[in-house]
Amino acid sequence: MISEIDRYASLSSPIHRWDPRFRLVSIFTLIFSVVLLYNLQLVIIGMIFAVILTCTSKIPFSFVLARMKLVFIFVIPFFIIIPFTIIGTGVEIASFSGITLSYRGIEYVLFAAMIVLKALTAVMLIFPMIGTSRMDITIKALEGLHLPNKLVQMFAFTYRYIFVLDDEFMRTDRALAARGFKKRGNMYTLTTVSKAIAMLFVKSYERADRVFYAMRSKGYTGTIATLHEFHARKQDWVNTAVVIGFALLLQVAATSDTFIATRGFI
C-alpha cells in the first residue's frame, strides 16, 4: 500500500553524493523561492530547473509523476474553476442555482496555470531533496541541522511505525475479508472499520511501550545512531552555492521590471 520515497536512494548521482544536510537546506530554500514568485515566466524557469535537478538525480520520472497525482487532485479544480467563476463582468456562459459561469479571458487561465505550476514544482523538488538518500540518513541530517531532538526522534519513530502499522492493518483487513466483510457505504461498515482501527491503536500502544523499554535497556538515549558520518566536502559547498544562488536569482529577477507580478485579479 505504501511505497517508500527512498526506493531510489541507492543510485549514484551528483545529488546522491551531495551531503544531505546541505541538500535539505538548499532545496528547501529553492522551494520557498519558487512559491514566492508571482510571474509565470519565472515559475516556468523554476520548473525547468526542478526538472534538471530531478534528471540529475536519476530518479525515474515515472516514479515522480505517480507521486504528483495527488497534487493534481487539489490544484486542478483551481485551474478549471478560476477562469470561469471570478465574480464580476465577463462573457456569461451559464448560470445555475446562484453560481454564474463566465469566461474572463486568457489572463485568468495564465493565473491559474501559475498556481498549478508552482504547486507541481514544489512537489517535484521533494524528490531530489528527500528521495536521494535513505530515510534514516535524512533523519540524521535533520539532527545535524539542530532541529529539536524530540521532533527528530518523532520523525524517526513515526517513519518506522508507519510501515509496521500498515502491515498490521493489512492483516486485520485480511482477517475481516476472510470472515466475509465487504466495505460498503453503510453504518455497519463504518463501525466495523472504526473498531478495527481502535484495536490497531490499542495494540500499537502496547507495542510502543515494549519497544521503548527494550531500546532503553540496550542503551538508547535519544540520539540517532547510524554508521554514516557527515563530512562536508568542497563539492557540497559548490552544489549549495549553485542551488541557493539560483533561488536568490529568481527573487532578484522577480523585483525587476521585466517580470511583472500577477497577484490575482481582485
Next chain:
Amino acid sequence: MVHISDGVLAEWLWGGGWAVTAIILAYALSKMKTEDVPRLSVITAAVFVSSLIHLSIGPTSVHFILNGFAGVMLGILAYPCIFVALVLQCFLFGHGGVTTIGINTVNMGVPALVAYLIFRAGTGLDIRPETKSVASLFGAIAGGVGVVLALLFLAVELITTGEEFIETTVLVMSTHVPIIAVEAIFTGVIVGFIATVEPELFGKK
C-alpha cells in the same frame, strides 16, 4: 482532507501559519517527555495509516482525518503529532505543500486542541467502562467539531486570499460534508471501544 498546496495562499497567511505552528510546537515540545516519543509516534503513525483508508459514501470517496481523535487522546501533544504526520504526508506522498505545512498544521491542529477541550469539559476525563456512553458521545462531538473547524479554517483562508477562490471553496466544502458525519461516528465508536478495552490510555498524557 484537503491539504492546501503550495502557491495558492497569500504569503502572509502561510508565513503566519508557520509562526503560529512554531509557537504551539515549541510549547508542546517543552511539555513532552522523552519517554512519550514512542507512544506519540505510534499514534501519529496510526493516524497516518488510517487516513489512507478510503470509504466510498454516495458519490464521493472520503477518508478519515482523525485530528479530533488525536486531540482527544493526546491533548496538547496532538499538535506535534499532526505536524509530523503532515510533514511525512507531504514528503512521502506529495500530499499538500511544503511552504504550507505550517498553515496546514494550524488547520488541523488547532481544531484538535478545541476538540480536546470539549472532550475534557464533557467527560472530566473520568473514563471507565461504565462511563463509556458519555465518553462516546463527547468523542463523537469532538470528532465532528475537529473536522468542522478544520473546514472553516480552510474556507476563511481561501476566501481571504482572494475572491476568485469563493466558488472553489464552496465546492471543496460541499464535498466534505459527509466526512463530518463519518468522522463524528468514527471518533465516537473508537473512544467508546477504548473506554471498554483499555480506559487507562486516556490518562497517559
